Amino acid sequence: MTSPLPAAARLAWWGTSWLRGHVAADLVVDAVIDDQATHAVAGLGAMGLGGDGTETLVGGLARLRVEGADTIGAAFGVEGDPVGLGGPPAFNAAALEAGEAVVVTGAAMRALPGAPASVGLVPWVVGAATTWVAEPAGRRQLPDVGEADRALRAALPQTADLLAALEVARWRPEVADRLMDLRHRDGLDAPPGVPARCVELAARGLQALEIADLALEDDGGAITAAEAQARAQALRPLARAGRRALVAACSPEVWPPA
Incomplete structure (x- = not known):
């Protein structure tokens, strides 16, 4: 699978x-x-x-x-x-x-x-x-799990508001549906030793990246260049937060104590 x-x-x-x-x-x-x-x-x-x-x-x-x-x-x-x-x-x-x-x-x-x-x-x-x-x-500087979690929680509603203002439902109804149902996400299989908080954070990070990728897919010219640029700017913070969440969740150096 x-x-x-x-x-x-x-x-x-x-x-x-x-x-x-x-x-x-x-x-x-x-x-x-x-x-x-x-x-x-x-x-x-x-x-x-x-x-x-x-x-x-x-x-x-x-x-x-x-x-x-x-x-x-x-x-x-x-x-x-x-x-x-x-x-x-x-x-x-x-x-x-x-x-x-x-x-x-x-x-x-x-x-x-x-x-x-x-x-x-x-x-x-x-x-x-x-x-x-x-x-x-070389040695890495990493976001800790709490920092990445807070950043992602802040980015999701902010992005939803910005995309609503851009009338996301008009050109990507499936994105609007995903933003309306953020509680629904696929569970992840994790081995022993991975904190449950990190498994959950990784799932939400993947969800954020999926929303960003879906919203940036080619729309066949349904929107103007200015609208496309505004869309990309709106999604940039969400994609960044999603990547940082995934890095923190998958970096044992910053995992919380067992």
């Missing part, structure tokens, strides 16, 4: 749960692969973390665990809002191009001579195969 979560979110949740000993490896594979035929990890050897060439997803995660990794956090940055990314420029550029990435960390990793403080993994999809390419990653 296809998950509504992006690949980086699935890897962050299930990979972290496995690194911390909460789930078996086969559950990670089932959750992360989703509708893709294969997932692999490449580039760890070039970073001095052992291995050579490309290895399986579980093999790559196992190598990172041996090196002291215990946390995988997701990033969903876009141009102008690199949320979840902490550099260096090469990693940020690759993550922005892919639209998502994860950052693998662990207290023991920072103690390894010559090893990077964090390892970034960027997914590159070719056909039904996804390869997570490893690159050095």
Whole structure:
């Protein structure tokens, strides 16, 4: 069954749960692969973390665990809002191009001579195969769960009011329906260790991004260029809040204590 979560979110949740000993490896594979035929990890050897060439997803995660990794956090940055990314420029550029990435960390990793403080993994999809390419990653500045929650709760009604003023129901009735029924959203499957508050926040973040994407779909010229620009400006805060909510919900570094 296809998950509504992006690949980086699935890897962050299930990979972290496995690194911390909460789930078996086969559950990670089932959750992360989703509708893709294969997932692999490449580039760890070039970073001095052992291995050579490309290895399986579980093999790559196992190598990172041996090196002291215990946390995988997701990033969903876009141009102008690199949320979840902490550099260096090469990693940020690759993550922005892919639209998502994860950052693998662990207290023991920072103690390894010559090893990077964090390892970034960027997914590159070719056909039904996804390869997570490893690159050095810097320390991240993240929104905490409470901050992201408050920002999203504020953005939803503000966006609804702005879209109502733009007569959203005239050109996107399905968007108006979604805004009128914000309590209806699909539940998410999460592994042990993910706080219930983060599961709920991730679901609302996905809902916000879905509303923004739906409202920005091509309307076949039904509105003017000025109306389209006003629509995009109205949706920008909602999309930003949705991305930040998803990053916070999928970044164990800022999860509330169990």
